[in-house]
Amino acid sequence: MAPAPSPTHSAVTLNVNGEKYTLTVDHRTTLLDALRERLDLTGTKKGCDQGQCGACTVLLDGRRAVSCLHLAVAAEGREITTIEGVADGERLHPVQQAFLDFDGYQCGYCTPGQICSAIAVIEEHAAGWPSAVTDDVGPEAGPAPLTADEIRERMSGNLCRCGAYVSIVQAVARAAAVQAETGEAAEAVA
């Protein structure tokens, strides 16, 4: 089905993982459904379709967002990164590698969202963003260390029903340490 532009459909160009896709979307189509059903990028998962689980997390202009509550038509002009776009060719992103090594998953369905979220968590922390468990949110306090409690709070928008939380937190901590060593997290959040 390739519907024509109309009052309820628009032609859009979506920039996903560095590639441009031009398609006509029903305005009702979410970014999540456009990725999965129109672009065959099924790595982004639909868990609740209501912004209540985080399985559909992608990066929009480098920031994590739930693609189920983002209309595809409104995503034009934004840089979209999905799980399919986070590795460097065959070389896994340090967060992906850590999830693999630490068994940071079970069924794997929340995993792409957890990984996209974790990539952003490490960058948000590096940019000095406080969290709900940061003792002193004052700007003079400086960035709090990325403790297990900080990781847990910052990752709480990603539910894992299998209960892989313990390993995920270990994986994120490891990936953050790896990235800190290699300087890969130096690029601050835009």
Place this chain on the structure above:
Amino acid sequence: MREFGYQRASDVAGAVALLGADPDARFLAGGTNLVDLMKTGVERPARLVDVRELPLDRVESTPDGGLRIGATVTNSDLAAHPEVRRRYPALAQAVLAGASGQLRNMATLGGNLLQRTRCGYFTDVTGPCNKRRPGSGCPALQGEHHNHAVLGASDHCVAVHPSDMGVALTAFDAVVSYETTDGPGQVPLTEFYLPVGDTPHRETALPAGALITGVTLPPAPVATRSRYRKVRERASYAFAIGSLAAALDVRDGVVHEARLALGAVASRPWRARAAERVLTGSPADAGTFAAAADAELAAARPLPHNGYKVTLMRNLVVAVLTELAEEAAR
């Protein structure tokens, strides 16, 4: 979700003009509440005007030492802003206590103020709800209401406002700015939400077709010693069952100034002026704090299953004010 038109606005006047007086049109910003409500069928707009890219994304200092926050500033940017964290730490904490990192990146200040209640009856279009379908009844009164209002509710609706951000903004005397086809306007946040009465479907004082352009926070030195505490049924990523934004200025053991607002207890963020009156000029001790809480909660009218909220809010007020007073004494 029915089919709808979509337009992207590039400036405020254009956005307001695009929406016009169409009751079936809605402004779309972050979409975190509106798109969800469209999926559940609570909202069925014929047209969306996308305002996310409007140049309202700045947090700026006002000449008098306050802050002006644009309507499309995201929750994340608001909570990360150095001046917000320095001057109104409870506001940063409140924003960080809400939703998740992903949602905070999407959600905006304007949308936050306009978000709808999470009452389970409101979001289930197969049943009655006076807020969603005026006159159809309020099943929460006899049904599931353990997280419903104890203050300011009516026999027509007992839903609570879900915002955390709004609680802190209410404590700090925020003023909402908006634009209409007839020009700009302002309304204090404490008057922004209408009393429930028998019209729970009428929620705000915004004129029809108005676009929120921002919020102004007047200077409030007391806010530099402020705190937001949120109680919920899991440790994160859940709406409050009770929350408190508090600021306290203690001089020589006496409360010089206090700000208190309660969350998840009413159809709007609840400014606790009765409590503030008790606090001001009284010794900064547990007795005063308890008396202040009691003064505010005297008006509480709990339902059969939410009476705990009165205890909870009383305990929260005492605990948080005690913490603030102890910090001030250090």
Place this chain on the structure above:
Amino acid sequence: MTTTTTGTTNGTTTARGSVGTAHTRVEGRDKVTGAARYAGEIPFAGLAHGWLALSTVTRGRVRSVETAPVLGMPGVLTVLHHENAPRLDSDYVGLLGVPPDPSAALFQHDRVPHRGWPVALVVAETSEQAREAAEALVVHYEQEPHDVAFSAGRPDAYPVDGHMPAVAEKGDLESALATSTVVVDAEYTTPEEHHNPMEPHAATAHWDGGRLEVVDSNQGTTWVAGDLAKLFSLDPASVRVRSEHVGGGFGSKGIRAHQVAAVMAATVLQRPVRVVMTRRQMFSLAGYRSPTTQRVRLGADAQGRLRALEHRCLNITSTVREFVEPGAAPARVMYDADAHHTANRVVRLDVPTPTWMRAPGEAPGSFALEAALDELAEKCGIDPIELRARNEPERGPVSGLPFSSRNLLTCFREGARRFGWADRDPRPGLRRDGRWLLGTGTAAASFPAGAGPSTAGLTAEPDGTFTVRIAASDIGTGARTALTLVAADALGVAPDRVRVRIGDSDFGPAMIAGGSMGTRSWSWAVTIAADELRERLALGADIPPAGITVRSDTTEAIGALAKKERHSFGAQFAEVAVDVTTGEVRVRRMLGIFAAGRVVNPLTARSQFLGGMIWGISMALHEEAVRDPASGGHVGADLAGYHVATHADVPLIEADWIDDPDPDDPVGIKGIGEIGIVGAAAAIANAVWHATGVRHRSLPIRPDRVLSAGTGAAHA
């Protein structure tokens, strides 16, 4: 004795000893890159989308379905309902010995037995069109008064056998209680709980050259294929169900309305049709764990030895199917008494039919029983672990059968040592950390160790590799990896020479992923096949291009197992913090030590134990589906209204195990999928008492309940 698991291995070079060595998941790379495709993600040319419309009344009849306006909506292809749907035969008993869930027998009559009952399917070109049309569909009902009120005092409750006898009684209960020195008599309740796997139920059906092909998310492809063949009166050989990656199941992913709807529509339209449940629909279509009310009465002598034990469990079921949640089952295994009475009963209400959910029976039953034991320990003034040691039975308390192995006390001893139990002051309400009161608690765990008949195919390929084909299902358990290791050891080769293909009903009958029986059942079949293949290869014949394939079937071997009490055991420990001014409860640490058979892959086994324990945290503190008595439906049927534990709710918890190979299993496996949740909620509830001095006998222990109950301890 203790196996410790730290670090991971990626290596695949040893020819022996793969079982017991940590291996990352063989499909791990696909899962972390998004390449792993789940059921709703396989592309099909000409795919149409189906959307289920559910009843908005709780009891009554469908008077009419206004299809005409909807058929005129953009993209709509058909509307199926009880007047035009293909006829089904639902009068059969499936693989697991039970009939299909009533909601899977779609559109066969006009009766509405509960709110959320499927009344129509709208099929359209796009999912957006299908959704809007399904929501716009007007259905007229004849509404009847309903009854969804569950309480302990229901006079219409009656005993139901299920997988075990409903009632087991020995001795004179009342006189044993009357002569006991110490008596505990308490009522416990658990709420309605939902599986909520992260991947919603999804199926795509299409006809391919006279064969029905279904790509589905389920816990057993031959199970679902067999049911679909029976429902649609098809030759079983003409039905193929595939389910390669499954985003969690926990008991909910068997034959359900979505597969039947997809098959119906694909048959009517003669094109591929996908049906996916929404998260909200899952609350009425995917099954759930029934709420329970349980009464436990314990009588003991002054030394804490049980003289009387009564455990009665009541659950709800639908008006169209009896389903029993056997909460009284653990008592039949754990503790003996002169008078020992257990009973499982149900009451029929206008609600969806409940189903198995992770540790059915044991999860809610162990909460009541193990909390009651803690109350008995308190009353006797005996340490809770010592109390259990004094009541360790020699044989099955009800069956009289010997235990295949019972290492419960070893688990307690090891756990107590690592948790620091010896330093515990048993008095409640004494420990404080700022605004938090602290407490610790413990509980025992058990779950049956069983196996189900399975077949497997094993091929020696000409290139020196091996291919296992078995209709196993990896719902996150790590089964695919475990079977790789089992096959490698059985063949005497390195795991990288073994390829395991699963999730395809064409591979032949096999046990489902359920009841902690999957990996054990499948490993057995793989082991037998490997033994035979090695014998064939030992003859030295050349391997032809098609390879040499042997098939195995464990039906006979499993049937020959001697009758014994066969169970896994474990000891759960928890430390909690309770803010009595807000009612918040947080778990600070948790330790589970398990005796659960041979551990095939320590890396993934640890994940499974921890996952079960996290379910225990979630059950103890968060999960509760709320049903509105007036409407008969749920309030807040989504993941914002139904709370499962988040990252922030889960501290660093630990799971470990002791050596406990099953003597009657070829690999020594018992099964580990369920036991992690068993006893976990009780350990947490017992810790809340230790922190506050207040017993919380109703789950979840929500802040409002903690606040309303106050504190039994004097606190500053």
